[in-house]
Amino acid sequence: MAHPDNLYSLVADIGGTNTRVALAHERDIVEGTIRRFRNADYPGLESVLRQYIADEGSVDPKAACVAVAGPVRDSRATLTNLDWAIDKESLARATRAETVAILNDLQAQGHALGYIDPANIRTILPGPSGQPNAARLMVGVGTGFNAAPVFDLEQGRVVPPSESGHANLPIRNEMELRLCQFVSTAHGFPAVEDVLSGRGLERAYAFLGQEDGAPREAAAKDIMAACADGSDPRAVAAARLFTRILGTVCGNLSLIQLPFGGVYLVGGVARAFAPHLGQFGFAEAFRDKGRFAGFMSNFAVHVVEDDYAALTGSASHLVALQS
Known part of the structure; x- marks a missing residue:
C-alpha cells in the first residue's frame, strides 16, 4: 500500500514478546496500519522497522517514536526482558525519519492521557x-x-x-x-x-x-x-x-x-x-x-x-x- 512521503509518523510499542508498529497522522493512528511482530523472529528493532516499512509500501515517515519496556537514558534504551539495545541513531537509520524519539513504555502511556476514548x-x-x-x-x-x-x-x-x-x-x-x-x-x-x-x-x-x-x-x-x-x-x-x-x-x-x-x-x-x-x-x-x-x-x-x-x-x- 502506497503512502504519501513525509505525511505520517511511525510509532512502535516494544514489549518483551511482541512489537506493534503503526502509522499516525498527528495523534490519530491510521486505520489498518497496525502490525504485530514476534520479537524472537528478528535480531533487533532495525529489522522489525525495515520489515514494517517494506510491508507498508516503503513508506517514508517524517518522524518516529518507539515506546520501550525498559529503562531509557541519554536517548538509549535497554529492554528489561529482551536482549535488544535501541538508540536514536539506529532508529533514524531504520526509518529515515527527520525527528526521532525513544520513550519508556509507561511514559508513552502517560502521553496518551486525554486522547483515549472515554469508553x-x-x-x-x-x-x-x-x-x-x-x-x-x-x-x-x-x-x-x-x-x-x-x-x-x-x-x-x-x-x-x-x-x-x-x-x-x-x-x-x-x-x-x-x-x-x-x-x-x-x-x-x-x-x-x-x-x-x-x-x-x-x-x-x-x-x-x-x-x-x-x-x-x-x-x-x-x-x-x-x-x-x-x-x-x-x-x-x-x-x-x-x-x-x-x-x-x-x-x-x-x-x-x-x-x-x-x-x-x-x-x-x-x-x-x-x-x-x-x-x-x-x-x-x-x-x-x-x-x-x-x-x-x-x-x-x-x-x-x-x-x-x-x-x-x-x-x-x-x-x-x-x-
Missing part, C-alpha cells in the same frame, strides 16, 4: 474531579510492572521515566513476609514485579501451594480463567493476594506522587484483573493507610482498556516535539 476507561474507584493540570499516575501491570507520574505544565506535558517495578515488595503481615522470602529464594530479591506481573501471579499461586503443602504450578491465563468460573479455590486466593498487594503498592505510589487527577492502570494483566478488583479487596488495600485512610479517597483509580494507548501516546509526544 475505554473503566473506573474502579471514583474520586473528586481534579484540576485540569492535576498530576496523574500511570501504573503498568503486564509482562512487568512500572509506574510513571504525568505532569501537565505551562511548558507542556512531562512524564518522567521510572523503574518502580524493581523496588522492594511491601510487607504488612506475616504471610506477605513469607511471600517475600519465597520470591527471594527463587529470584534473589523480592521486587514488586516478582509478584505484580503475569509471571508474578504464577509465583503467588506457587507460593500458596507451598503454604498448603500441596505445591503445583499454573499459567497466569489458567489462573484467571479459574477465577472467572470458580473452578480452583487456590486461583481465587492467588488473585486475591495479588489484588491486595497491587492495592497497597498503588496506594504507596499515590502518597508519593499525589495524583489528584487520578491513577490509571494499564497493561494486559491490569485489564484482565479489572472485573475482579472490587471483590478481591483492591479498595481496602489501597486505602489502608492508617490516619491517611480518608485522604486516600482523593485519588480516583481507573483501568485503561485501550490496548494501543502506547501508540497513541508516542504519536502525541511527536506532535509536541514538532510544534
Whole structure:
C-alpha cells in the first residue's frame, strides 16, 4: 500500500514478546496500519522497522517514536526482558525519519492521557474531579510492572521515566513476609514485579501451594480463567493476594506522587484483573493507610482498556516535539 512521503509518523510499542508498529497522522493512528511482530523472529528493532516499512509500501515517515519496556537514558534504551539495545541513531537509520524519539513504555502511556476514548476507561474507584493540570499516575501491570507520574505544565506535558517495578515488595503481615522470602529464594530479591506481573501471579499461586503443602504450578491465563468460573479455590486466593498487594503498592505510589487527577492502570494483566478488583479487596488495600485512610479517597483509580494507548501516546509526544 502506497503512502504519501513525509505525511505520517511511525510509532512502535516494544514489549518483551511482541512489537506493534503503526502509522499516525498527528495523534490519530491510521486505520489498518497496525502490525504485530514476534520479537524472537528478528535480531533487533532495525529489522522489525525495515520489515514494517517494506510491508507498508516503503513508506517514508517524517518522524518516529518507539515506546520501550525498559529503562531509557541519554536517548538509549535497554529492554528489561529482551536482549535488544535501541538508540536514536539506529532508529533514524531504520526509518529515515527527520525527528526521532525513544520513550519508556509507561511514559508513552502517560502521553496518551486525554486522547483515549472515554469508553475505554473503566473506573474502579471514583474520586473528586481534579484540576485540569492535576498530576496523574500511570501504573503498568503486564509482562512487568512500572509506574510513571504525568505532569501537565505551562511548558507542556512531562512524564518522567521510572523503574518502580524493581523496588522492594511491601510487607504488612506475616504471610506477605513469607511471600517475600519465597520470591527471594527463587529470584534473589523480592521486587514488586516478582509478584505484580503475569509471571508474578504464577509465583503467588506457587507460593500458596507451598503454604498448603500441596505445591503445583499454573499459567497466569489458567489462573484467571479459574477465577472467572470458580473452578480452583487456590486461583481465587492467588488473585486475591495479588489484588491486595497491587492495592497497597498503588496506594504507596499515590502518597508519593499525589495524583489528584487520578491513577490509571494499564497493561494486559491490569485489564484482565479489572472485573475482579472490587471483590478481591483492591479498595481496602489501597486505602489502608492508617490516619491517611480518608485522604486516600482523593485519588480516583481507573483501568485503561485501550490496548494501543502506547501508540497513541508516542504519536502525541511527536506532535509536541514538532510544534
